Structure formats: structure tokens, C-alpha cells
Amino acid sequence: MTTIGLTGGIGSGKSTVSQILAELGAFVIDADKVGHEIYLPGKEAWHQLTIAFGRDILAPDETIDRKKLGALVFGSDDARKKLNGIVHPLMFQDIDRRIKAKRAEGFTKPIVVEAAILIEANWLPLADEVWLVVTNKNAVIDRVATQRGMAAKDTEARIASQLSDNERRKYAQVVIENDGSLEELRQAIGTAWSRVAL
Numbered sequence: 001m002t003t004i005g006l007t008g009g010i011g012s013g014k015s016t017v018s019q020i021l022a023e024l025g026a027f028v029i030d031a032d033k034v035g036h037e038i039y040l041p042g043k044e045a046w047h048q049l050t051i052a053f054g055r056d057i058l059a060p061d062e063t064i065d066r067k068k069l070g071a072l073v074f075g076s077d078d079a080r081k082k083l084n085g086i087v088h089p090l091m092f093q094d095i096d097r098r099i100k101a102k103r104a105e106g107f108t109k110p111i112v113v114e115a116a117i118l119i120e121a122n123w124l125p126l127a128d129e130v131w132l133v134v135t136n137k138n139a140v141i142d143r144v145a146t147q148r149g150m151a152a153k154d155t156e157a158r159i160a161s162q163l164s165d166n167e168r169r170k171y172a173q174v175v176i177e178n179d180g181s182l183e184e185l186r187q188a189i190g191t192a193w194s195r196v197a198l
Contacts, residue, residue: 002111004131005127005129006112006130007117007131007133011135017133020185024197025197026193027111028112031117038091039063046064049086053082057069109197110193131175134168
């Protein structure tokens with residue numbers, strides 16, 4: 001019963017890899033979705049964030065306005081650390097609870113935690129092994145421009161702000177190179193999957 005931490009930088013193809021793993025029978029937990037859910041009114045993160053940053057971060061419907069919050073933490077290391085210090089541990093607890101609940105249902109196939117910040121947020125204890133998706137910088141810039149309409153310079157700034165692939169490789173048991181065709185990607189994933197999907 002393996003839990004895989006699936007990580008990689010912006011535009012590396014993590015979501016495509018997790019989709020393929022889901023097709024193979026994995027249960028996928030998307031950390032981004034968990035993050036959105038813990039921000040909901042009444043949740044612990046909502047309470048802690050409104051105390052830490054004030055009610056000015058709320059939209060008229062009482063939900064956290066992520067743009068307002070983003071503007072507060074952008075460019076401020078202290079504010080970003082404060083935000084991450086609240087959100088990351090709560091997300092860890094939530095993901096851990098989901099893994100345990102799925103195992104309690106009798107699910108024995110691999111569970112995948114898809115998280116760009118798996119390493120940075122100290123979520124490695126959630127996973128038995130780390131799978132890293134990597135691709136070359138030009139492919140990332142093209143992919144992000146196509147999918148999100150982001151300018152090359154903005155993508156490069158995001159890449160620069162993230163942990164490097166070389167740093168991520170130190171933690172990875174499996175590295176999936178996503179520089180070729182979708183078929184090649186499927187083959188690489190299939191090979192890695194056959195080892196854990198007993």
C-alpha cells in the first residue's frame with residue numbers, strides 16, 4: 001500500500017501524470033483543491049487567516065479573497081512565512097486524514113498526493129516515495145503560455161521562485177522525464193506503476 005508524493009515545477013505536467021495514474025487505478029489527492037477547501041468560511045484556516053491578516057482579506061460573501069491575500073503576501077517574506085505557517089500544517093493534516101480515510105475503506109492501490117510544494121511545505125512524511133516530473137525550460141514556457149496564457153518572463157519568474165529540479169531530484173525515488181510524446185510519458189509512468197501496483 002504505497003502513497004506517492006507527486007511533485008514538479010510549474011508546467012512540468014504533474015496534472016497529466018496524475019490523470020494517467022488515476023486511469024491506472026490510483027486514488028489522487030490534489031493539494032491545490034485541498035488548499036481551496038481549507039480556505040472556506042468557518043474552517044480553521046479561515047479563522048486563523050482572518051486573525052493573522054484582518055477581515056480586509058474577505059470578499060463580500062465572507063470567503064477569503066485570494067487576490068487580496070496574495071497582494072498582502074507578495075513581496076513580503078514575513079507575510080508569506082506567516083501565511084505558509086498557518087496553511088501548510090493544516091493542509092498536511094487534511095491530506096493525512098484523507099489518506100487514512102481511504103485506507104480505512106479498504107483501498108489498497110497506490111494513493112497519489114499531487115503537490116507542487118511537497119518538499120518545500122515539509123509534506124514528505126505523507127509519502128512512501130516521491131515521484132518527480134521534469135521537463136525542459138522551453139517546453140514549460142510553451143506549455144504555460146498555451147494553457148494559462150502566461151507571458152514567458154512571468155513563467156521564468158515563477159520557475160526562478162520555485163525549488164530547482166536539481167534540488168527536487170535529491171528527494172525523488174522516481175524521476176519522470178516529460179520531454180517527449182504523450183505515449184512516451186504513458187510508457188514511463190506504466191513502468192514506474194508496475195513496481196508499486198502489486
